[in-house]
Amino acid sequence: MNFPVVEFPWLGNGTVIAIIAIIHVIVSHGVAIGASTLMVSLEYRGMKTNNEKLDGVARKFSKWILIITTTVGAITGVGIWFSTTVIQPDSIGSLLRIFFWAWFAEWIVFITEVVLLIIYFYTWDKFKGAKKVIHNRIGWALVIFSWLTAAIITGILSAKLTPGKWTETLSFWNAFFNPTYMPSLAFRTFIALMLAVALIAFLIKIFIKDKDLQKEVYKVFSFWTAISLPAILITGAWYLANIPQEAYDLVVWSTGMSENMFKIVNLLGLAAFLIFAFWMAKSPKKVPLILSLGVLVASMGFIAEFEMVRESVRKPYIIYNYMYANGTLAKDKEQYKEEGYLANSTFAKVKEVTEENKMEAGRELYKGQCLVCHTVDGWRDKRAFSNRLNGWTEDSIANYITTLHETRYFMPPFMGTDEERKALAHYLYNVVNEENQSTAMEGDQ
Known part of the structure; x- marks a missing residue:
């Protein structure tokens, strides 16, 4: 960023x-x-x-x-x-x-x-x-x-x-x-x-x-x-x-x-x-x-x-x-893998992942690498994470991020360290479940 x-x-x-x-x-x-x-x-x-x-x-x-x-x-x-x-x-x-x-x-x-x-x-x-x-x-x-x-x-x-x-x-x-x-x-x-x-x-x-x-x-x-x-x-x-x-x-x-x-x-x-x-x-x-x-x-x-x-x-x-598509340069993949994406992001609010800031770090990674094409919720169900990741575990999301550019060849590879990948999975898992629980409650009313 x-x-x-x-x-x-x-x-x-x-x-x-x-x-x-x-x-x-x-x-x-x-x-x-x-x-x-x-x-x-x-x-x-x-x-x-x-x-x-x-x-x-x-x-x-x-x-x-x-x-x-x-x-x-x-x-x-x-x-x-x-x-x-x-x-x-x-x-x-x-x-x-x-x-x-x-x-x-x-x-x-x-x-x-x-x-x-x-x-x-x-x-x-x-x-x-x-x-x-x-x-x-x-x-x-x-x-x-x-x-x-x-x-x-x-x-x-x-x-x-x-x-x-x-x-x-x-x-x-x-x-x-x-x-x-x-x-x-x-x-x-x-x-x-x-x-x-x-x-x-x-x-x-x-x-x-x-x-x-x-x-x-x-x-x-x-x-x-x-x-x-x-x-x-x-x-x-x-x-x-x-x-x-x-x-x-x-x-x-x-x-x-x-x-x-x-x-x-x-x-x-x-x-x-x-x-x-x-x-x-x-x-x-x-x-x-x-x-x-x-x-x-x-x-x-x-x-x-x-x-x-x-x-x-x-x-x-x-x-x-x-x-x-998310603005990252292809040549920087190895640098981000070694140094971290957040450390090289000018406007990221956090520069490294800790247990205390895992959610915030995941949010910053979502903004930098996912937001340009995806939403948490929205009119395009195919690109809304609340629909695509519904029912997924945090570990399954983290594992999928590792190979997403291979299983879905039109997706950019994740750019960052393993800790950052897990932080992104942590954020997506939590916001998806929060969104779906909120929707379910509104439906019950």
């Missing part, structure tokens, strides 16, 4: 990060990149076909894209880095050391993106006639800078799973242009476009009653869908082919579904998208509202699943082959 520990007992630290991250990805991908591309494409088609109604739809898009990206997008963008910094400070600290200038460049690009969006929105009436081309070009510049923001962040995120030669060279370029950078960036690009189509097609169906105008909008959407849908499958396969085998083996597990359920859910979602794409291309005036809603729900599910998988398949690491 090189930093103070922040705890969200019932919800779980990982869940807090996940909620903010999923909202941010929907906005940063689906709105900032995808919806901006659709907006500028609609303006371009309206300009080429002299269709003022289509241009009007694009203009309405610009208002909401401006509002959403500068409020929800900006807040969740800051929120995701703030939450990960206080919950996973060791990880973020390492990433800042590696990617300081990349983060700085991303901030400059994001500011440019916002400025272009403001200019694009507020010059709509000023660029008429021949100047309309200039306005549309500003829009395409906006799309490029929106994509560049993702291009920079993807280098940072993908390095956590596949740092490549960075662990040997400590080179920024090896970390940034890592083995999954290009497939991840390509996959995210087409996901953004498909997500935007799913988000907006449903709204178009509800708020635009002019069937001819619906048809024109869906023509633009079907163009991008025809490109994006097969590209998602190709780039997704490319991405999976470049992740470590251990991570690949965790894909289905990370979703919490059985293998059969995983296949059924994802095939049904893909089928909905294929039917939707075909319907938009063949009968854009007759796209069913229920199908639009189904695709919207499926797209939200895919985004949540992708973010869950991306985070979970790194286990037992948070930065692959370098830092474990």
Whole structure:
């Protein structure tokens, strides 16, 4: 523990990060990149076909894209880095050391993106006639800078799973242009476009009653869908082919579904998208509202699943082959085994285990090595110790901790002395039994 520990007992630290991250990805991908591309494409088609109604739809898009990206997008963008910094400070600290200038460049690009969006929105009436081309070009510049923001962040995120030669060279370029950078960036690009189509097609169906105008909008959407849908499958396969085998083996597990359920859910979602794409291309005036809603729900599910998988398949690491999920460095295992984890923890309240402080020492070890993924009680039963360790003896918990990284290969190994291992088991045994006794008493009442 090189930093103070922040705890969200019932919800779980990982869940807090996940909620903010999923909202941010929907906005940063689906709105900032995808919806901006659709907006500028609609303006371009309206300009080429002299269709003022289509241009009007694009203009309405610009208002909401401006509002959403500068409020929800900006807040969740800051929120995701703030939450990960206080919950996973060791990880973020390492990433800042590696990617300081990349983060700085991303901030400059994001500011440019916002400025272009403001200019694009507020010059709509000023660029008429021949100047309309200039306005549309500003829009395409906006799309490029929106994509560049993702291009920079993807280098940072993908390095956590596949740092490549960075662990040997400590080179920024090896970390940034890592083995999954290009497939991840390509996959995210087409996901953004498909997500935007799913988000907006449903709204178009509800708020635009002019069937001819619906048809024109869906023509633009079907163009991008025809490109994006097969590209998602190709780039997704490319991405999976470049992740470590251990991570690949965790894909289905990370979703919490059985293998059969995983296949059924994802095939049904893909089928909905294929039917939707075909319907938009063949009968854009007759796209069913229920199908639009189904695709919207499926797209939200895919985004949540992708973010869950991306985070979970790194286990037992948070930065692959370098830092474990609980923030301990792989190279420090022997040092902690000899000197003790508590002695090397800056904010630990106790530095060694005694009979008198065994419970407090166990609590400090729980905070440092378990808390980032687990809770004592909480909504996720599979990660709540009150459920997982119910009925276990203190000795059985202590013995299990010794080999937990072998029996459950996605778990980091325990880092510490035998006395610390027993102190952690002592703490878990007592809090689990206290929690379950309290629950039983409440049930009897």
